Amino acid sequence: MNRPALESYRSGPDAKGHFGIFGGRYVAETLMPLILEVEKAYYQYRDDEEFREELAYFSKDYVGRPSPLYFAKRLTEELGGARVFFKRDELNHTGAHKINNTLGQILLAKRMGKKRIIAETGAGQHGVATATVCALFDLPCVVYMGAKDIERQAPNVFRMKLLGAEIVPVTSGTATLKDAMNDALRDWVANVEDTFYIIGTAAGPHPYPEMVRDFQSVIGLEAREEFLKREENLPDTIIACIGGGSNAIGLFHPFLDDESVEIIGVEAAGHGIDTGEHAASLTGGQPGVLHGNRTYLLQDDDGQIIDAHSISAGLDYPGIGPEHSWLHETGRVKYISVTDSEALDAFQLCCRTEGIIPALEPSHALAHVAKIAPKMSSDKTILMNLCGRGDKDVFAVAEALGVNIATETEKA
Amino acid sequence: MNKPDRLNRCFAKLQQEGRGALVTFLTAGDPDLETATEILLGLPRAGADIIELGMPFSDPMADGPAIQLANLRALGNGMTLQKTLDSVAKFREQDTDTPIILMGYYNPIHYFGVQGFIDAAIVAGVDGLIIVDLPPEEDEELCHPCMTAGLNWIRLTTPTSDDHRLETVLQNSSGFVYYVSIAGITGTQSAAQNSVEEAVARLKRHTDLPIAVGFGIKTAEQVAEILSVAEGAVVGSAIVNIIAQGIDAGIPSADLVNNVHKFVGELARGTGRG
Numbered sequence: 001m002n003r004p005a006l007e008s009y010r011s012g013p014d015a016k017g018h019f020g021i022f023g024g025r026y027v028a029e030t031l032m033p034l035i036l037e038v039e040k041a042y043y044q045y046r047d048d049e050e051f052r053e054e055l056a057y058f059s060k061d062y063v064g065r066p067s068p069l070y071f072a073k074r075l076t077e078e079l080g081g082a083r084v085f086f087k088r089d090e091l092n093h094t095g096a097h098k099i100n101n102t103l104g105q106i107l108l109a110k111r112m113g114k115k116r117i118i119a120e121t122g123a124g125q126h127g128v129a130t131a132t133v134c135a136l137f138d139l140p141c142v143v144y145m146g147a148k149d150i151e152r153q154a155p156n157v158f159r160m161k162l163l164g165a166e167i168v169p170v171t172s173g174t175a176t177l178k179d180a181m182n183d184a185l186r187d188w189v190a191n192v193e194d195t196f197y198i199i200g201t202a203a204g205p206h207p208y209p210e211m212v213r214d215f216q217s218v219i220g221l222e223a224r225e226e227f228l229k230r231e232e233n234l235p236d237t238i239i240a241c242i243g244g245g246s247n248a249i250g251l252f253h254p255f256l257d258d259e260s261v262e263i264i265g266v267e268a269a270g271h272g273i274d275t276g277e278h279a280a281s282l283t284g285g286q287p288g289v290l291h292g293n294r295t296y297l298l299q300d301d302d303g304q305i306i307d308a309h310s311i312s313a314g315l316d317y318p319g320i321g322p323e324h325s326w327l328h329e330t331g332r333v334k335y336i337s338v339t340d341s342e343a344l345d346a347f348q349l350c351c352r353t354e355g356i357i358p359a360l361e362p363s364h365a366l367a368h369v370a371k372i373a374p375k376m377s378s379d380k381t382i383l384m385n386l387c388g389r390g391d392k393d394v395f396a397v398a399e400a401l402g403v404n405i406a407t408e409t410e411k412a
Numbered sequence: 413m414n415k416p417d418r419l420n421r422c423f424a425k426l427q428q429e430g431r432g433a434l435v436t437f438l439t440a441g442d443p444d445l446e447t448a449t450e451i452l453l454g455l456p457r458a459g460a461d462i463i464e465l466g467m468p469f470s471d472p473m474a475d476g477p478a479i480q481l482a483n484l485r486a487l488g489n490g491m492t493l494q495k496t497l498d499s500v501a502k503f504r505e506q507d508t509d510t511p512i513i514l515m516g517y518y519n520p521i522h523y524f525g526v527q528g529f530i531d532a533a534i535v536a537g538v539d540g541l542i543i544v545d546l547p548p549e550e551d552e553e554l555c556h557p558c559m560t561a562g563l564n565w566i567r568l569t570t571p572t573s574d575d576h577r578l579e580t581v582l583q584n585s586s587g588f589v590y591y592v593s594i595a596g597i598t599g600t601q602s603a604a605q606n607s608v609e610e611a612v613a614r615l616k617r618h619t620d621l622p623i624a625v626g627f628g629i630k631t632a633e634q635v636a637e638i639l640s641v642a643e644g645a646v647v648g649s650a651i652v653n654i655i656a657q658g659i660d661a662g663i664p665s666a667d668l669v670n671n672v673h674k675f676v677g678e679l680a681r682g683t684g685r686g
Contacts, residue, residue, distance in 0.1 A: 025549045026472070026518060026546065026547075028545060028568070029569065030571075032548075032549070032577070033574070063685045172477070181470075186596075189595060190597060191595075289518045
């Protein structure tokens with residue numbers, strides 16, 4: 001492997017927000033002063049004792065951290081090879097890792113004196129996590145969501161409304177997550193004075209990729225400590241799914257300099273990379289500039305952004321966080337992809353063997369675990385981030401399996 | 413830039429005539445290449461002093477609904493960056509004086525290749541670029557190569573640019589300075605005249621370049637007001653709306669081109685032209 005001689009894989013980004021050639025601040029001039037202000041505030045508060053204490057307090061008593069490290073015994077037996085562990089971030093309040101980040105960002109927004117929160121959401125998980133902290137801290141919340149996603153994710157739309165958020169249906173472009181992000185940026189440009197944009201993944205203009213990574217790194221920091229304590233060793237392989245890549249970078253980052261640890265990111269291959277209907281930016285895309293950063297993007301031969309496809313709405317994004325693009329090019333992290341149907345199989349495997357209904361997103365990671373664990377010896381270990389629970393996905397799964405939930409219920 | 417280019421000559425000539433510039437914006441290839449070309453070729457005669465041509469992009473984050481739709485119409489009808497450059501080349505066959513600025517987002521250029529694009533743009537007869545998502549922090553990407561090649565780099569300044577920020581923003585800029593008069597997206601509200609006056613006065617303390625003001629300008633009266641304080645007035649969404657209104661079930665109406673030119677002629681009254 002042609003790795004550059006780096007002292008650490010954990011030192012990025014540089015002063016201008018670059019991870020190698022990726023990252024940066026590609027935004028309209030109207031936003032630049034605010035982006036610089038967010039950066040300054042973030043650097044000031046991330047080391048501030050009171051800020052850290054408040055974040056730790058809510059992480060523990062409100063979110064329920066630390067999340068357990070769990071040995072998936074039956075799954076391990078079924079796969080017959082490496083021992084498989086889950087980092088149980090699906091047990092967080094709101095059912096996913098997203099709240100680690102929204103909590104951190106809203107504490108920053110409050111300190112910056114911002115009076116209004118906006119967010120984009122695809123599947124609705126980040127929207128719910130944002131609406132949740134807005135209710136907690138009594139700030140008005142506007143969530144941009146693609147009109148198509150609103151149709152597909154009705155329960156999450158209702159959840160956000162219960163939590164007091166205003167949902168703005170996005171009909172521009174292709175009416176999905178990337179367009180929701182466009183419209184959130186448009187809102188921000190028009191409301192720079194009083195508004196804070198809580199971006200949901202480790203992407204966007206600097207300092208967002210770094211900030212979101214830091215807030216999500218609690219996953220990897222806990223997991224590393226828990227694993228060392230339990231096994232007196234580091235895991236041999238760690239795995240996470242990737243849409244924008246916030247749960248993955250959160251797990252990976254604390255392990256990046258542990259040379260013995262193999263790190264694997266799993267992208268969504270949708271119907272298959274060859275079909276063109278997928279969400280695998282690294283496997284099937286090229287570097288480009290969108291939503292404030294340079295990163296790998298799904299695009300056509302005119303540099304127009306192509307819509308992503310995945311059965312998992314949370315992975316359905318045509319870009320990826322810039323740090324992943326860099327880790328891909330340096331070779332430190334291996335990125336592979338898993339199809340819709342492989343993820344569906346893994347989803348059912350997890351339900352059946354562990355009594356855990358996982359979200360479709362980590363089902364992608366699990367599908368890869370199921371591929372490699374049997375080939376590894378039983379003294380090897382795999383740590384996977386179970387980043388979300390699957391209650392939200394039961395309708396999509398039923399549809400994909402050809403089950404009509406209403407009539408099934410009648411039969412029962 | 414040493415030799416006087418089309419933009420310098422244009423502003424110098426207008427100054428002699430004692431009037432300001434009407435800068436008209438169109439999205440290249442909107443609604444389709446043939447109609448767009450016809451509109452483009454007739455713009456100078458209709459009253460446009462400077463032409464801004466939008467390079468279609470799938471995700472125009474700084475644009476309002478009117479220009480978003482224009483981008484989608486153009487892309488839907490097969491517009492590409494190469495065809496945008498071809499349109500400029502065609503325009504230059506008949507007009508060697510009217511400056512053309514390409515405006516858009518970085519990704520299509522990034523994909524095309526920076527140096528290849530700059531070379532092709534110069535050959536086609538492009539006079540400058542406005543790239544919305546390339547702030548001074550990313551000058552190494554395209555701004556520096558453009559300035560080296562002699563292509564004007566036109567900056568956007570906004571109501572959020574304070575004196576300190578203006579110094580950074582105006583450092584590498586040429587041709588003219590585009591003042592975005594509202595904090596917001598294209599084609600929405602208009603700025604209050606006194607806020608524009610203050611902002612332009614502040615800009616003039618920082619630069620000798622001509623100032624063009626845009627965002628929310630829809631009428632000849634607004635053009636006249638803007639030109640009482642600035643060297644140029646940019647009209648975009650209002651023109652693009654005329655195009656949108658002239659499309660029925662995806663087909664441009666017979667009088668669409670003429671209606672656009674008539675509207676531009678109307679706006680040009682605000683420049684005191686003719």
